[in-house]
Amino acid sequence: MRAGRLLHFLGAMVSQEQNHGLNLDQWLDSYAERANTLSVSEVRALFAVVSRPEVVSLAGGMPYVSALPKELLSQSYETLMASRGNAALQYGSGQGDPVLRDQIRELMALEGITSSVEDLIITTGSQHGLDLLSGLFLDAGDVVLAEAPSYVGAIGIFRHYQAHIEHVFTDDDGMSPEALQESINNLTAQGRKIKFLYLVPNFGNPSGVTLSESRRHQILEICRRHHILVVEDNPYGLLYFDEKPPLALRSHDEDGVIYLGSFSKILAPGFRVGYVLAPPAIRDKMVLANESALLCPSSFSQMMISEYLATADWQKQIDTFRSVYRDRRDAALQALADFLPGVRTTHPRGGFYLWLTLPQGIDSKAMLPLAVKELVAYTPGTAFFGNGTGQGNLRISFSYPTPENIRVGIKRLSTVINLQTELLDTFGPKGA
Amino acid sequence: MVSSDQGDSQKLVIQVLAGGISHERDISLKSARRVADALTEQGATVIMREPDADLLGHIQTDRPDVIWPVLHGASGEDGALRDVLALCGVPFVGATADAARLAWDKPTAKTLVLLAGIQTPKSITLPKTAFKELNAESVMGLILESMTLPLVVKPARSGSAQGATVVREKRDLAQAMIDAYVYCDVAIIEKFIDGVELAVSVIDLGEGAIALPAVEIEAINGDFGFEARYHAGETNYFVPARLDAAVADAAAAIAVEVHQLLGLRHMSRIDMIVDADQNIWFLEANVQPGLTDTSLLPMGILAAGHSLGETYHSIAVAAHKNRG
Numbered sequence: 240m241r242a243g244r245l246l247h248f249l250g251a252m253v254s255q256e257q258n259h260g261l262n263l264d265q266w267l268d269s270y271a272e273r274a275n276t277l278s279v280s281e282v283r284a285l286f287a288v289v290s291r292p293e294v295v296s297l298a299g300g301m302p303y304v305s306a307l308p309k310e311l312l313s314q315s316y317e318t319l320m321a322s323r324g325n326a327a328l329q330y331g332s333g334q335g336d337p338v339l340r341d342q343i344r345e346l347m348a349l350e351g352i353t354s355s356v357e358d359l360i361i362t363t364g365s366q367h368g369l370d371l372l373s374g375l376f377l378d379a380g381d382v383v384l385a386e387a388p389s390y391v392g393a394i395g396i397f398r399h400y401q402a403h404i405e406h407v408f409t410d411d412d413g414m415s416p417e418a419l420q421e422s423i424n425n426l427t428a429q430g431r432k433i434k435f436l437y438l439v440p441n442f443g444n445p446s447g448v449t450l451s452e453s454r455r456h457q458i459l460e461i462c463r464r465h466h467i468l469v470v471e472d473n474p475y476g477l478l479y480f481d482e483k484p485p486l487a488l489r490s491h492d493e494d495g496v497i498y499l500g501s502f503s504k505i506l507a508p509g510f511r512v513g514y515v516l517a518p519p520a521i522r523d524k525m526v527l528a529n530e531s532a533l534l535c536p537s538s539f540s541q542m543m544i545s546e547y548l549a550t551a552d553w554q555k556q557i558d559t560f561r562s563v564y565r566d567r568r569d570a571a572l573q574a575l576a577d578f579l580p581g582v583r584t585t586h587p588r589g590g591f592y593l594w595l596t597l598p599q600g601i602d603s604k605a606m607l608p609l610a611v612k613e614l615v616a617y618t619p620g621t622a623f624f625g626n627g628t629g630q631g632n633l634r635i636s637f638s639y640p641t642p643e644n645i646r647v648g649i650k651r652l653s654t655v656i657n658l659q660t661e662l663l664d665t666f667g668p669k670g671a
Numbered sequence: 672m673v674s675s676d677q678g679d680s681q682k683l684v685i686q687v688l689a690g691g692i693s694h695e696r697d698i699s700l701k702s703a704r705r706v707a708d709a710l711t712e713q714g715a716t717v718i719m720r721e722p723d724a725d726l727l728g729h730i731q732t733d734r735p736d737v738i739w740p741v742l743h744g745a746s747g748e749d750g751a752l753r754d755v756l757a758l759c760g761v762p763f764v765g766a767t768a769d770a771a772r773l774a775w776d777k778p779t780a781k782t783l784v785l786l787a788g789i790q791t792p793k794s795i796t797l798p799k800t801a802f803k804e805l806n807a808e809s810v811m812g813l814i815l816e817s818m819t820l821p822l823v824v825k826p827a828r829s830g831s832a833q834g835a836t837v838v839r840e841k842r843d844l845a846q847a848m849i850d851a852y853v854y855c856d857v858a859i860i861e862k863f864i865d866g867v868e869l870a871v872s873v874i875d876l877g878e879g880a881i882a883l884p885a886v887e888i889e890a891i892n893g894d895f896g897f898e899a900r901y902h903a904g905e906t907n908y909f910v911p912a913r914l915d916a917a918v919a920d921a922a923a924a925i926a927v928e929v930h931q932l933l934g935l936r937h938m939s940r941i942d943m944i945v946d947a948d949q950n951i952w953f954l955e956a957n958v959q960p961g962l963t964d965t966s967l968l969p970m971g972i973l974a975a976g977h978s979l980g981e982t983y984h985s986i987a988v989a990a991h992k993n994r995g
Contacts, residue, residue: 286697287696288696608853662799663849667845
């Protein structure tokens with residue numbers, strides 16, 4: 240707030256009823272109710288230190304864009320400007336560039352999906368696609384079923400639409416169909432309205448686990464039986480380290496699955512281009528919603544990606560990313576085995592993340608200030624639950640730091656956990 | 672404000688230090704951007720820098736007339752950086768290293784204030800090793816026997832209420848200790864005083880310290896914690912505070928006295944509580960008060976009828992002249 244504005248408030252306050260005091264947000268009574276779902280936290284403030292080079296950040300899920308040869312993009316730019324420059328700088332279709340949509344079909348075919356160009360919508364990152372979907376489907380109090388833990392960005396969106404997030408037990412093979420059935424039964428008995436099931440089935444964020452083939456079929460069957468839409472968010476599916484994950488859920492069900500894809504992890508998040516494949520009726524509403532929100536996604540970004548896909552060996556580039564992330568995953572697992580042998584971790588076969596289960600009593604959110612002091616950052620487990628749980632877990636992202644820095648960071652993390660364990664030993668877990 | 676000499680209107684080059692590696696890095700950056708904007712509007716040339724390995728080189732190349740360390744938390748407020756700045760020979764805003772050390776360490780500040788006859792809530796200060804060596808359960812038992820609930824547990828050296836807890840039930844003491852020790856190896860356990868929470872800022876340009884109108888804080892959810900401090904809308908402020916004139920005058924006098932007692936310079940913020948019997952209790956002194964959108968010192972300046980830009984510029988000029 241500029242000084243003049245603060246002064247204006249003070250002046251207004253003095254001239255008004257003294258009993259009400261001065262609230263620095265003079266529009267407090269004007270916000271929509273859903274604005275109350277937005278909040279800051281001390282954890283967010285602590286993340287300000289993550290940008291410092293002294294800190295090893297295992298917190299953010301940032302792709303290692305340094306592994307992307309920039310000359311490939313420079314060539315794409317030159318070609319684009321020469322061939323379709325005016326179109327790239329102009330407004331475009333609300334559904335997205337048809338050329339890119341056609342190329343995306345080829346990309347999705349790698350995961351077993353066949354589709355029509357007509358059913359694809361380009362969005363500003365898949366996060367935007369999820370927001371559009373949530374806006375179309377969620378009323379306050381509606382239920383979204385999600386893995387336990389689930390993607391923090393999705394939780395933020397669902398909260399913003401005032402939905403209730405029901406986490407379903409998830410293990411090393413992904414979401415449990417039995418637990419899903421039980422949750423549906425319970426919620427149905429309570430008269431709750433379940434709007435959709437949200438899944439990150441491949442190398443999930445934050446767990447790193449992959450939904451098994453058999454569970455994919457079981458979950459689809461359960462959702463079909465209960466007429467529950469499935470939202471399949473798949474940013475990491477092509478970033479496997481050894482063998483491909485099972486085919487996408489969407490490849491087994493065209494009518495009951497909305498598929499979200501993204502170029503953020505296989506190319507670069509700076510373009511902010513994602514896509515949604517939806518059944519026709521939903522697609523029509525999404526296009527209208529997209530136009531209403533943005534008019535159109537960025538023509539420039541779409542056409543840059545289109546040129547890149549047309550001219551560069553993008554499959555080879557994805558191989559490079561796989562190799563980089565595999566080395567980093569290995570470095571992280573080795574460091575955990577060396578420095579934190581008592582801490583349980585998932586063993587992802589792709590993607591960006593490890594999910595750690597801490598020794599009994601340690602609260603990862605409460606421990607974060609200590610980690611900042613020791614110059615290492617992670618994401619507390621509580622970020623990945625909509626119900627306040629997850630204290631006993633934390634997420635490590637191995638995608639961005641070098642293998643050497645990952646080792647340094649995990650060594651520092653071991654110091655932090657040991658210090659916190661010592662505190663708990665002194666006072667008893669949770670002050671018991 | 673506040674008589675900045677007209678002859679001081681030369682275009683100062685001011686290096687604003689912001690960020691640092693502390694739990695309050697984000698607050699520091701927010702404060703510093705406000706200070707930089709205000710000083711720029713006054714015609715100063717402002718250069719923002721991180722207090723990092725390149726800082727001494729930057730001081731040589733930037734050749735600032737004055738340095739303003741808008742740094743919260745350790746190194747910014749514990750005196751360490753201020754000692755280095757003094758060695759550089761460039762005038763800087765705020766307390767000297769010695770004074771900063773006294774104020775930053777809450778138990779030391781409380782002791783000095785108490786010796787001067789100013790009330791401060793009864794407290795004890797314990798390093799975490801004391802609990803480890805003397806058996807935590809026994810020590811906590813002794814604390815709970817000798818001190819009446821509720822208690823406030825907070826890190827001995829930290830800011831922005833991080834790691835601070837009001838303990839209302841015996842069973843919550845251990846967790847409160849853990850939360851405080853996450854921030855600092857030493858914690859204060861202090862008697863909780865129920866009353867009106869006040870922040871009295873002091874401006875000191877070398878012509879005598881002046882207390883700004885007291886800001887009364889009423890957290891909407893009852894807890895003026897981290898979120899309430901830095902999230903507009905979470906707190907109601909009363910400026911000036913709803914106090915009897917005599918109490919307001921007494922609070923102002925205490926703020927000035929504490930500021931002088933601890934040897935602070937240019938500005939400080941003294942936090943207090945006024946209980947139901949109108950007794951004023953000193954809680955802590957802030958070496959580098961927050962200067963964000965929602966901070967208390969800027970509210971005090973504006974409530975006194977001054978502009979932020981002119982006041983900040985006057986502070987920089989005073990520091991440049993090595994006054995205050």
